[in-house]
Amino acid sequence: MDYENLKEKMEKTISVYSEKLSEVRAGRANPAILNKVKIDYYGTETPINQVAGISVPEARLIVIQPWDASVLKEIEKAILASDIGINPNNDGKVIRLSFPELNEERRKEIAKDIRKMAEDAKVAIRSIRREGIEKAKSEQKEGNLTEDELKQAENEIQKMTDKSVEEIDSILEKKEKEIMSI
Secondary structure, eight states, X not given: OOHHHHHHHHHHXXXXXXXXXXXXXXXXXXXXXXXXXXXXXXXXXXXXXXXXXXXXXXXTEEEEEESSGGGXXXXXXXXXXXXXXXXXXXXXXXXXXXXXXXXXXXXXXXXXXXXXXXXXXXXXXXXXHHHHHHHHHHHHHTTSSOHHHHHHHHHHHHHHHHHHHHHHXXXXXXXXXXXXXX
């Protein structure tokens, strides 16, 4: 039974979940929210961080300083077109993104969204578990595994699943605390 492949898939799911969480706007300035924003740079879709320096001089401010001043307008348009929900402030040299203070209602809304993301990640983990168990059962039908080996494989896959779900819960709990304490 190939446990490494299943473990790798589960770790990838957790990694994707963590990456999605890093893009959640939680009141603090986090450059990761710009990861998905791309501009048309001489005919090529290019991430902002490849055409500009991105810094966080204050807790609620991101400053984007393009290396080529001609892309300032493109960056501004891309940010407005994205769904990050922040209006860029362009002064002709840099773009500033000011993050507003989060109110209680918005915090609860964000917490609800990240719980849904966690549940989606858990569903993906359980799907990987199901695939693994089905593969073990088919190997047993082909005569490659005994009944005891099948039970052992199912138990091993379940342990990996439980560990992955616990990790997702742990990441979720940390992010919820961060959001609610801002």
